[in-house]
Amino acid sequence: MLEEVFRDEWGRVVAALVSFLRDIELAEDAAQEAFAIAAERWPRDGVPESPVAWLITTARNRAIDRIRRERMLTEKTALLARELADPPEETMDELTTFPDERLELIFTCCHPSLGLEAQVGLTLRTLGGLSTEEIGRAFLVPFETISKRLTRAKNKIRDAGIPFAVPPDHLLPERLDAVLAVVYLIFNEGWGGGRVDLSAEAIRLGRALVELMPDEAEAVGLLALLLLNDARREARFRDGEVVLLDDQNRGLWDRQQIDGGRTVLQHAIALQGNGPYVLQAAIADLHMQDPRDWHEIASLYAALVQLTGSPVVELNRAIAVAEVEGPTAALALVDQLELHEYRYFHSTRANLLRRLGRTDEAHNEYRLALDLTPTEPERRFLEERIEELDDAQQ
Amino acid sequence: MQYALLIYSTTEGSRPEAERLGPIDPRIAAVLERPRVLNWARLRDPESATTIRHDAGKTLLVDGPFIDSKEFLGGVIVVEADDLDGALAIADELQQTRTDGAIEVRPLLP
Numbered sequence: 001m002l003e004e005v006f007r008d009e010w011g012r013v014v015a016a017l018v019s020f021l022r023d024i025e026l027a028e029d030a031a032q033e034a035f036a037i038a039a040e041r042w043p044r045d046g047v048p049e050s051p052v053a054w055l056i057t058t059a060r061n062r063a064i065d066r067i068r069r070e071r072m073l074t075e076k077t078a079l080l081a082r083e084l085a086d087p088p089e090e091t092m093d094e095l096t097t098f099p100d101e102r103l104e105l106i107f108t109c110c111h112p113s114l115g116l117e118a119q120v121g122l123t124l125r126t127l128g129g130l131s132t133e134e135i136g137r138a139f140l141v142p143f144e145t146i147s148k149r150l151t152r153a154k155n156k157i158r159d160a161g162i163p164f165a166v167p168p169d170h171l172l173p174e175r176l177d178a179v180l181a182v183v184y185l186i187f188n189e190g191w192g193g194g195r196v197d198l199s200a201e202a203i204r205l206g207r208a209l210v211e212l213m214p215d216e217a218e219a220v221g222l223l224a225l226l227l228l229n230d231a232r233r234e235a236r237f238r239d240g241e242v243v244l245l246d247d248q249n250r251g252l253w254d255r256q257q258i259d260g261g262r263t264v265l266q267h268a269i270a271l272q273g274n275g276p277y278v279l280q281a282a283i284a285d286l287h288m289q290d291p292r293d294w295h296e297i298a299s300l301y302a303a304l305v306q307l308t309g310s311p312v313v314e315l316n317r318a319i320a321v322a323e324v325e326g327p328t329a330a331l332a333l334v335d336q337l338e339l340h341e342y343r344y345f346h347s348t349r350a351n352l353l354r355r356l357g358r359t360d361e362a363h364n365e366y367r368l369a370l371d372l373t374p375t376e377p378e379r380r381f382l383e384e385r386i387e388e389l390d391d392a393q394q
Numbered sequence: 395m396q397y398a399l400l401i402y403s404t405t406e407g408s409r410p411e412a413e414r415l416g417p418i419d420p421r422i423a424a425v426l427e428r429p430r431v432l433n434w435a436r437l438r439d440p441e442s443a444t445t446i447r448h449d450a451g452k453t454l455l456v457d458g459p460f461i462d463s464k465e466f467l468g469g470v471i472v473v474e475a476d477d478l479d480g481a482l483a484i485a486d487e488l489q490q491t492r493t494d495g496a497i498e499v500r501p502l503l504p
Contacts, residue, residue: 161395163477
C-alpha cells in the first residue's frame with residue numbers, strides 16, 4: 001500500500017513542498033521523512049483519509065521544525081516566518097485542497113539553463129521518486145558523479161532563481177519541447193538497453209503530463225508514441241537478442257496497450273496535432289498494422305523531416321522508400337547523409353547493400369555498425385547478420 | 395533577485411574602441427534606462443587592463459587581462475528581475491542587437 005502511494009504521490013508531495021520551501025533538497029528530505037513516518041504509523045493507525053494531504057502536512061511540519069532548529073530564518077524563509085507567527089488551522093478538510101503543482105516542478109527541473117543530464121536526473125528524482133543510486137545505475141554513471149550533478153543542479157535552481165512556474169504563453173512551446181524531450185530520452189534509455197523500469201517511468205511521466213496539460217497535442221502525442229512502442233516490448237528481444245519488427249511474434253504484443261495508445265493518438269489528432277511526436281506516434285501505429293502501408297509511412301516521415309530537419313529521420317524515410325521504390329532509391333538517399341558516427345546509419349546501409357547483392361560492402365558496413373554498438377543484444381544481432389553474409393558467400 | 399549580465403565580445407567581432415565610445419545603440423540605451431536596470435558599466439579594451447596577483451607574498455603586475463583569450467568582458471549590467479527567466483529575457487533582448495559575443499547571466503550574492 002505505502003509503496004503504491006509512494007510511486008503515485010511522491011511527485012505531488014515534493015512539488016507541494018518545493019512550492020512552499022523553494023528548495024528542492026529541503027523538500028526531498030522532508031518528503032522522505034514524511035514517508036518514513038507513514039511507514040511506521042499507517043500500518044498501526046490505519047491509512048489517513050487523504051494520504052497525499054497527510055504526507056504534505058507532515059512533511060511541511062517536519063521542514064518547519066528543522067528550519068526552526070537550524071535557525072535559517074533568512075530572507076528566503078521570510079514566508080515561513082510569517083506562517084510560523086500565524087499557523088494555519090490544520091483540519092483534514094482544508095488539507096485535501098492542496099493544488100497539484102507537479103507541472104511547475106517539471107518545468108523547473110527541465111529548465112533549459114540546466115544541462116540535459118541534470119534535467120533528466122532531476123525529473124527522475126523529484127517526480128519519479130527514483131533514488132540517486134537507481135538513477136546512477138540506469139544511466140551507468142557512478143553514484144558520486146550523479147550525486148554531485150544533482151546537488152549542483154538543485155543549488156543552481158535555488159541560487160540562480162530558476163522559476164517554479166508554468167512558463168508564460170510566449171515561452172511555453174519551447175519549454176514544453178524541453179520537457180517532452182526529457183521524458184522521451186528517459187523512455188529511450190529504457191528501450192535501447194532493455195531496462196524496463198525507465199520505460200515504465202517515462203510512461204508514468206507522460207501520463208502525468210497529459211493529465212496536467214490535456215489540451216497540448218504534443219504531450220498527448222508523446223504519450224501515444226510511448227504506449228505504442230512499449231506495447232511491443234515483450235516481442236523486441238528473444239533470448240537476449242534483438243528481434244526486428246518483421247520477425248516479431250505479434251502474439252507477444254500487448255493488444256490492450258496498443259488499443260490504449262491508438263485512443264490517445266486519436267485524441268492528439270483531434271486536437272489538430274501535427275507536431276513531431278504526433279507524427280511519430282502515427283508512424284508507430286502504421287508500423288503495427290498488417291500489411292504495412294509503406295507509402296503512408298514514407299510520406300509521414302517526409303513531413304517529419306520537414307519539421308525536424310533531422311538526418312536520423314531522413315534515414316528512417318529511406319527505409320520506407322526502400323519498401324516502396326526499392327533499395328537503389330533508398331541507398332541514394334542514405335548516401336547523402338552525414339551520419340557516420342551513428343550505428344543505425346551503417347546497419348541500414350549494410351542492409352540495403354546486402355539486398356543489392358553487394359556483399360563485401362555490406363560486410364564492411366555491418367563491421368562499422370558493430371564498432372559503434374555498445375549494448376550486447378544489438379551486438380549479437382549484428383554479429384549474426386555478418387555470419388549470415390559469410391555463410392551465403394561460401 | 396539581482397543579476398549581473400556580463401557582456402562578452404570577441405576580438406574579431408567587436409568594433410574598435412573609438413567607435414564604441416560614441417553614442418550607445420539606441421536599442422541598448424532604451425534598455426539601460428529602464429527602472430529595473432540598477433547599474434551598468436562599459437569597459438575599455440582588454441589591452442588597457444593590468445592584472446595584479448600575489449605570489450609568495452610578492453606583488454606581481456601583468457600587462458593585460460587575467461584570462462587572455464579571444465573573448466573578453468566588455469561591460470556589465472546589473473538588473474533586478476523576478477527570477478532567472480526575467481533576467482534572461484533582458485539578456486536575450488540585448489543580445490539580439492549584437493552581432494557577436496555572448497551574454498552570461500549570473501545571480502548576485504544577496
